Amino acid sequence: MAAPPARRVLPRSLTFFISIISMIVLVNTPAPGIVISALFGQKVGESIGASLRGLTRDLFLLLLVSLYFELVRSHMQAKTLSTIEQDLSDLKIQVRDVLPERATSMAMESADPREMLKRAAQRLFKSTKEIESVVSQIASPKTPYDEVTVELRTLEANEKTVSVFMSIGLEAELTNVHLGVTKGAEYTTALSTSSFGFFDIISIPSDMDLKTIQKYLQARIKLYHKDDSGRFQELRFIPVPRAEQATLLSPPTGMTHDDFIVFRLPKGTVLTGTQKVRAEYKFDINYDEHFLYWYADRPMFLRQITVDANSVALVSGHKVRFQLFVADSESSIVDIHDSRLSMKLDKWLLDGHGVAAIW
Incomplete structure (x- = not known):
């Protein structure tokens, strides 16, 4: 109708x-x-x-x-x-x-960063392994470090042992700070790549006993935390008891709890949000290893790195050589004088980037 x-x-x-x-x-x-x-x-x-x-x-x-x-x-x-x-x-x-x-x-904002990186990598690489490698390097599960400065310096040195001082300053979102100590490059890499969020890993000579060196290291590893007044306050590391270590993390494949020790900050220490910290270590390495190295174990923005190996050069009788494992290092300001390297980078590094001093 x-x-x-x-x-x-x-x-x-x-x-x-x-x-x-x-x-x-x-x-x-x-x-x-x-x-x-x-x-x-x-x-x-x-x-x-x-x-x-x-x-x-x-x-x-x-x-x-x-x-x-x-x-x-x-x-x-x-x-x-x-x-x-x-x-x-x-x-x-x-x-x-x-x-x-x-x-x-x-x-x-809502997308998964790893998925976005994977889509971008697919336009550059064909192999699935290549794509996964790039994504895991950039979107690391570890907390990235910002404003990083690194100093490595050899102290007393002879034909058997080299004493090393290491300092690393950084900014990062920190809550629990754990420091791992193990022997040899293989175990160091295994701990560094584990899912546990270590602040850093110290490698000691393979012939040293971990239990014996625990007290020695405890007096030589320190963490300085910048408080609200802008001053750095010292926070000492304490060893994690074996029973507590067993509940804290599982050892990486091929390792047992006898192959590493863990240090942590005293109980009651509370860190929240972005923190400015500086860690200082003193440890020994074998002279006959003939190299000293540092590398990034996560994405980090490195401002400057200094490696001073003059004391080793006095023992060896020749200058120490430096090998850089940093992308686009040619555009960085590198100053090598005698057996001392100073490099201003102002670049993001990925896992594995670093420097080695060879004698």
Whole structure:
């Protein structure tokens, strides 16, 4: 069944003006007098007709005033509508410009960083192993370190033993700080790549006994924490008992709890948020290993690294050589004087980047 046609309704302002005009026309005709005369007599009709004709001027003034206010109202409405239209137009432009950027930002905030890296790596590499390697290097599960400075310095040295001082300063979000100690490069790498979040790993000579060296190391490893006043306060490491170590972490594949020891900060030490810390270690290595090295075990922004091996050069009788394992090291400021290297990097390093001093 077809819907009835819509009725056209005149605007109220137009209806009002038509009524006023009709009334002006009506009172200026004999019709009102005739009607009144027929009902109440000729004299009354003539009197009422004369009175109505006197209303013409008032009705005309009312018409003019109404027209004026209608024009003003129409003008204001038109101006308001124009302003609204302009605002809507500006809003559309803003939405058009901002929405894609905001949508991209929201997508990036909600997306998994590893998945985003994987998609980017797929455009550069074909092999799945290559892609996974790149992703694991950049999106490491370990807490990244910022504003890192490293100093390695050989102290007393002879043809059997070299004493080493190491300092590393950094900024990072730290809660629990654990330091691992093990023997040899193989075990050092295994601990470093384990899922446990070690702050750092110290490697000692393979012929040294871990239990014997525990007290020796405890007096030679320190952590300095920058407090709210801007001063560095010393926090000493304490050894983790064997029973507690067994519940703290599982040894990496190929290792047992006898192959490493763990140090931690005293109980009750609370670190929250981004912290500025500096760790200092003193330990020994065998001279016949013929090298001293440091490498990043996670993504970190390295400001500067200094390696001073002059005491070893005095024993060996020749200068120490330095091998850099840093991407784009040619663009870095490298100063090598005698057997001392100072390199200003200001670059992000990935796991495995570092430097070795060879004698």
